[in-house]
Amino acid sequence: MSKQWRWVVLLLPLLAFLVLVGFLMRGLFSDPTELSSALVGKPVPQFSVPDIYDPSQIYTEEVLKGEPMLLNVWATWCPTCRAEHEYLNQLAAEGVTIIGLNYKDDSRDKAINWLNTLGDPYRLNLFDANGAVALEFGVYGAPETFLIDADGRIRYRHVGDVNERVWQGELGQRYRALTGKGEG
Amino acid sequence: MRSFCKATLVAALLVVLAAAVATSVQAQETEVYTFEEPAKDALFKELITELRCPKCQNQSIADSDAELARDLRDRTYLMVQRGASKQEVIDYMVARYGDFVHYQPPMTVATSILWWGPFAVLAIGALVVLVRVRSQRKTEVELSDEDRARLEHLRSAQQEDKDS
Numbered sequence: 001m002s003k004q005w006r007w008v009v010l011l012l013p014l015l016a017f018l019v020l021v022g023f024l025m026r027g028l029f030s031d032p033t034e035l036s037s038a039l040v041g042k043p044v045p046q047f048s049v050p051d052i053y054d055p056s057q058i059y060t061e062e063v064l065k066g067e068p069m070l071l072n073v074w075a076t077w078c079p080t081c082r083a084e085h086e087y088l089n090q091l092a093a094e095g096v097t098i099i100g101l102n103y104k105d106d107s108r109d110k111a112i113n114w115l116n117t118l119g120d121p122y123r124l125n126l127f128d129a130n131g132a133v134a135l136e137f138g139v140y141g142a143p144e145t146f147l148i149d150a151d152g153r154i155r156y157r158h159v160g161d162v163n164e165r166v167w168q169g170e171l172g173q174r175y176r177a178l179t180g181k182g183e184g
Numbered sequence: 185m186r187s188f189c190k191a192t193l194v195a196a197l198l199v200v201l202a203a204a205v206a207t208s209v210q211a212q213e214t215e216v217y218t219f220e221e222p223a224k225d226a227l228f229k230e231l232i233t234e235l236r237c238p239k240c241q242n243q244s245i246a247d248s249d250a251e252l253a254r255d256l257r258d259r260t261y262l263m264v265q266r267g268a269s270k271q272e273v274i275d276y277m278v279a280r281y282g283d284f285v286h287y288q289p290p291m292t293v294a295t296s297i298l299w300w301g302p303f304a305v306l307a308i309g310a311l312v313v314l315v316r317v318r319s320q321r322k323t324e325v326e327l328s329d330e331d332r333a334r335l336e337h338l339r340s341a342q343q344e345d346k347d348s
């Protein structure tokens with residue numbers, strides 16, 4: 001065995017160790033509860049769901065087409081939804097189109113009361129009482145926010161609250177890339 | 185003192201065990217899924233232990249008491265009741281919740297290291313052993329002419345010692 005080869009063989013375990021360290025370090029700082037959505041790149045699933053204020057008004061997946069928008073999954077039992085609500089109001093005021101999907105809330109009245117007191121940032125309010133629509137979207141908690149393009153294709157999913165940091169991050173960047181709106 | 189500690193430990197363990205059994209019985213009692221055909225019942229039980237709750241880190245939807253696990257159990261029940269096959273239910277869940285939802289990950293580029301990694305490590309080990317054995321054998325047989333002459337000299341000297 002030549003001398004050069006011996007060095008390579010001696011360095012291999014060190015290299016393997018460093019790779020392992022890098023891998024485990026990444027694991028330390030990643031959030032295992034954050035799952036990537038299986039629906040990214042796919043068209044929005046079919047559904048039919050009533051309006052939150054007017055139960056006789058039924059919406060289908062067609063309302064999610066036409067322009068880039070956010071679909072925000074929320075409920076009154078979700079404290080993080082309360083935390084992000086003010087920021088959603090701000091985004092709506094800046095002209096960002098947001099559609100609300102109320103997910104398995106305690107009651108319709110409670111949800112409407114929330115919107116009346118905290119403000120309603122949503123262009124449309126879908127009321128998913130038994131979670132059937134959320135299941136189609138692969139929702140596993142609240143809040144979740146989907147970015148949908150003008151063709152009604154899901155581009156991205158954010159799990160957790162939407163805030164300034166998130167809006168400067170991937171979610172906002174992707175939205176701005178689609179529209180050119182919502183800057184600043 | 186020591187036996188006393190042991191006794192308390194055993195007692196404490198028993199209490200914990202009893203509590204665990206009690207809660208699991210309670211969890212099972214909250215909802216009952218009945219099937220008329222035993223085959224569907226078996227399929228349902230198999231599916232809910234194989235499907236993973238996306239909300240929980242490491243629980244099947246059979247074990248978890250999370251709201252979402254209940255929804256997925258209900259959906260599984262509905263699909264099995266309507267005559268869906270095992271693969272149909274799994275495909276339905278994976279299409280919505282990703283590979284995470286199934287406890288048997290499919291072979292993809294990302295998971296290939298899990299499937300082939302152990303074999304790769306084994307192969308590297310075998311290679312190292314092979315190289316080392318071969319290099320050792322080589323040093324054993326290499327003798328220069330000078331060495332050979334010395335060996336011959338030593339051997340004859342030894343023979344002379346014996347003779348005398």
